[in-house]
Amino acid sequence: MKQYVLQRFIQMIIILFGTSFIIFFLFAMLPGDYIDSNLSLTPERAQELKALYGLDQPMLQRYFTWLGNVFQGNLGYSLKHQESVTSLLNKYVWNSFIVALLALFLTWTIALLTGVLSAIKQYSLLDGIVTFFVFAAMSFPSFFISLLFIKWFGVDLKILPVGGMIDTGSNSTGFAYILEVGKHMILPVTILTLLSIGSLTRYFRTGMLEVIRQDYIRTARAKGLKESVVIFKHALKNAILPVITLLAFELPGLFSGAIIMEQIFNWPGVGRIQLESVSFRDYPVLMAFTLFLSCLTIIGNFLADVTYAAVDPRIRLK
């Protein structure tokens, strides 16, 4: 097990470096940058600025300079926001993070419950209704549901705010502030949950239905164990194991999935910053965000593999 973790760890480091290089390379290849697209600059001034930002040096050298800076927590300087990317990301990433985390928690809880429910009552009316809703949620485009919800809950019923993170001009503090943010979070979290719930529920459902047919479940019943013990102790643990790996893909997915959501709900998160940077060719920010998502995916994968190994004795004891 120790050796496996070490092996996976070294592998992860190598992949991280490789990915960082590819990201840098791709961005360096992109034609045009913030300076080129600014037509108000004279060619001399543009040249000066390029030298200032180090854009005139050979690529490999620029990569190592960039990498060295990244290690020091310096992700570059946002040309549009005139602020260091690190502080920019730091300002907005937590806003995205709370929404993502809450959505992740909800998704897993609901998917787990529906999975178990389907396994116990396969093909029952309840199973059918749940499956229908899950598929419906999965097949509608996110912007459509978002707008629909804004119209229903924000405009027609006026029970939820239509966007933003706090009321306009509000300066509430303490508990009132938390409540206010919470209220603004309801719709974004709901939308994100609806988006990701489908696939996970399907995994759980098929996983549970598969496990429930196994010989060891029959053995558990033959031992005279209560049905709840059979399902929640013997079946669930086996059904969850393969899904743990998905958790790793989910987290970065929620951040990238939030891009559209944040735009629609005017939520001050990294997704929105990212989208703005695209239109302004603010490459340092774009690069930082891409790097952030890649690292999250790679580290998440590593953690998933290690957790999977830790909970599955068949791998742990190898």
Next chain:
Amino acid sequence: MLSEALLEVKNLETNFYTEEGVVKAVNNVSFSIGEQETVCIVGESGCGKSITSLSIMQLIPESGKIENGEVNFAGRNLLEMSKKEINRLRGNDIGMIFQEPMTSLNPVYTIGQQMIEPLQEHLLLSRKDAYKKAQELITLLGIPNSEKIINMYPHELSGGMLQRIMIGIAISCNPRLIIADEPTTALDVTIQAQILDILRDIKKELNTSILLITHDLGVVAEMADYVIVMYAGKIVERGPVMEMYTNPQHPYTKGLLKAKPLIGERKESLFTIAGQVPNLAELSDSCYFADRCEHRMDICLKKHPELKETSANHSVSCYLYEGEAVR
């Protein structure tokens, strides 16, 4: 029969509803098992042996349904019991061992964790006492290093070891009946003999009755007091073990005996009964064995013969034994 019946199965019928149609897996089956008696059910694969045993425990797969009959255990009909009452019986009064030891234990729990469950559930032992008892059981089953084995996971043990553990779980609450569904089929020949020895020892020590399912007549000769031959979901012959070997009556039983290599005897090739078990979803009105039977008569194609007693405790379902009048 040695004494009064412990288990009495009466007119049991279990069907599966599949796309192909209704599969009559257990078709009007009746038999009984006395105290401390070993009853063997034999028959080719797909004859309904497993489903018969699973019906007794009410563990048949989702698509199956017990449609008729009684399963009386110690005087009470299991089919009329509540879920709770059934659970109290399973693993406690009736222990069960399955064909595939490798898949019968939960891969993510240790041997110990799985062995203590019935002990805690039925005997209400504390966790500590249950572990102690589990360890004793492991030793009793001839596995050394019980204190190590108890913390191991199923994938770390061999099939023979796992089957012993399964036996340990089945007998842990001193059951009155053990149901063993082909407990040795998946194992090596040498291990098979050991497992059978263990079952015999246990029977002597715990005074249990055993329902042993097998397609191996060698196993039957070693273990059985009473033999039931099943074919296509029905009992075609049943009788005391000596009778069955010295005076087999049904053509199918005779065929099975011919197909069995006697111990010490070498044969060039095994005799096999030509043809195969009919599809249980498409049974015709004839004797179900008719298309494989060399004694087939006209009447055999009209209706499946009923099970009739020909001598004490020996019954057969074949027109050859029904006298001239019927034929």
